[in-house]
Amino acid sequence: MKKPFLTLAQAREIVKTFPTPFHIYDERGIRENARALKAAFAWNPGFKEYFAVKATPTPGILKILREEGCGVDCSSLTELMMSERCGFSGTEIMFSSNETPGSEFELAAKLGAYINLDDLTHVDFLYNTLGGVPETVCCRFNPGGVFTLGESKEGFQVMDNPGQAKYGMTRPQLAQAFARLRELGAKRFGIHAFLASNTISNEYYPALARLLFQTAADVAEETGCHVAFINLSGGVGVPYRPDQPANDIAVIGEGVRRAYEEILVPAGMGDVAVFTELGRFMLAPFGHLITTAVHAKHIYKEYIGVDACAANLMRPAVYGAYHHITVLGKEDAPCDHVYDVVGSLCENSDKFAIDRALPEIETGDILAIHDTGAHGFSMGYNYNGKLRSAELLLKEDGSVELMRRAETPEDYFATLVW
Numbered sequence: 001m002k003k004p005f006l007t008l009a010q011a012r013e014i015v016k017t018f019p020t021p022f023h024i025y026d027e028r029g030i031r032e033n034a035r036a037l038k039a040a041f042a043w044n045p046g047f048k049e050y051f052a053v054k055a056t057p058t059p060g061i062l063k064i065l066r067e068e069g070c071g072v073d074c075s076s077l078t079e080l081m082m083s084e085r086c087g088f089s090g091t092e093i094m095f096s097s098n099e100t101p102g103s104e105f106e107l108a109a110k111l112g113a114y115i116n117l118d119d120l121t122h123v124d125f126l127y128n129t130l131g132g133v134p135e136t137v138c139c140r141f142n143p144g145g146v147f148t149l150g151e152s153k154e155g156f157q158v159m160d161n162p163g164q165a166k167y168g169m170t171r172p173q174l175a176q177a178f179a180r181l182r183e184l185g186a187k188r189f190g191i192h193a194f195l196a197s198n199t200i201s202n203e204y205y206p207a208l209a210r211l212l213f214q215t216a217a218d219v220a221e222e223t224g225c226h227v228a229f230i231n232l233s234g235g236v237g238v239p240y241r242p243d244q245p246a247n248d249i250a251v252i253g254e255g256v257r258r259a260y261e262e263i264l265v266p267a268g269m270g271d272v273a274v275f276t277e278l279g280r281f282m283l284a285p286f287g288h289l290i291t292t293a294v295h296a297k298h299i300y301k302e303y304i305g306v307d308a309c310a311a312n313l314m315r316p317a318v319y320g321a322y323h324h325i326t327v328l329g330k331e332d333a334p335c336d337h338v339y340d341v342v343g344s345l346c347e348n349s350d351k352f353a354i355d356r357a358l359p360e361i362e363t364g365d366i367l368a369i370h371d372t373g374a375h376g377f378s379m380g381y382n383y384n385g386k387l388r389s390a391e392l393l394l395k396e397d398g399s400v401e402l403m404r405r406a407e408t409p410e411d412y413f414a415t416l417v418w
């Protein structure tokens with residue numbers, strides 16, 4: 001059973017000030033989860049989580065994570081600018097981008113961020129852009145092939161396709177990049193890789209860590225370069241479906257610790273810091289998209305039309321992603337109706353749920369769409385002239401704070417030349 005963090009009474013109170021649709025985030029959940037992550041990696045003195053800003057680029061959220069000791073992982077100019085305005089500086093910022101414009105490297109370097117290079121050719125591009133290279137530089141590794149974990153009758157627990165991904169350098173290029181960077185003045189190095197997305201497995205991070213730790217030990221021996229940190233990137237997932245088990249971050253941290261003890265410590269690299277760049281795991285479960293049922297339509301199927309649409313949350317439309325739905329106030333009612341829950345875009349993919357068993361929904365009912373705290377609002381867009389919603393924070397004391405107001409038509413028209 002998935003329980004929303006918002007009650008019907010709370011939602012009714014909120015909509016008096018902030019009409020639906022809106023995204024709302026649970027401060028308590030965010031903080032508790034961030035602390036659990038930190039505890040799971042407390043064995044590594046240099047550990048730091050760099051929250052992937054693209055998942056939830058909202059200052060109110062970034063500031064909470066900063067208070068919990070997190071840094072930020074930025075991928076663009078505006079994410080760097082937002083992070084700076086939220087008080088992040090220096091090595092609290094990781095800059096992991098690809099096909100990066102020179103101006104973005106310039107800002108990252110000016111902020112003193114760790115720069116994570118996506119390609120061998122970016123080494124000289126960085127040097128030519130900055131007129132030098134930072135003392136510490138990270139390189140993104142792509143081992144190629146297919147990455148699998150945990151084979152069973154039902155298939156693999158985790159399967160992804162690094163060999164088809166545009167990111168990172170090959171293994172020989174990684175050593176070349178280190179050697180060239182050192183020639184240009186770099187003294188300390190990081191290694192990063194992202195092999196699989198939204199993994200529901202306590203084995204993903206330990207397996208990735210093993211691969212990266214061994215690669216780091218080999219490359220350090222080959223090149224004589226000093227590896228200062230290993231960045232395990234994102235990819236630890238969340239159970240979007242109620243029947244999926246949740247990852248146990250304590251077990252994951254312990255699995256990474258074991259790999260560290262077995263590979264890095266014997267290689268004389270027991271001073272290497274472990275970094276993470278989690279987005280989804282940090283925020284997804286702690287956000288709901290709150291929407292009101294506005295129409296009920298009966299044709300060949302039963303449709304419930306809501307006031308949110310794929311422009312507020314595109315994962316179902318684009319990936320066919322499952323997002324659980326709770327009808328607030330009917331948490332314990334029998335799910336004896338089957339609906340398609342749909343938005344108002346002129347796109348037939350604009351369906352939050354298809355053939356979903358739910359309690360009977362009446363017009364005016366308020367629905368919570370679960371697990372929208374990451375890659376939810378941030379992937380929003382303005383198709384059909386739809387306006388982006390507000391983002392609210394449910395604070396630990398139960399009060400509600402506006403973090404981003406809803407767009408108005410004036411915002412939508414602001415860039416137009418008439």
Ligand SMILES: *Cc1c(COP(=O)(O)O)cnc(C)c1O
Binds near residue numbers: 052194197278281
């Ligand atoms: C998207 C991304 C992340 C975060 O991924 P999650 O799946 O949200 O954990 C981390 N690092 C990089 C480089 C990314 O592109």
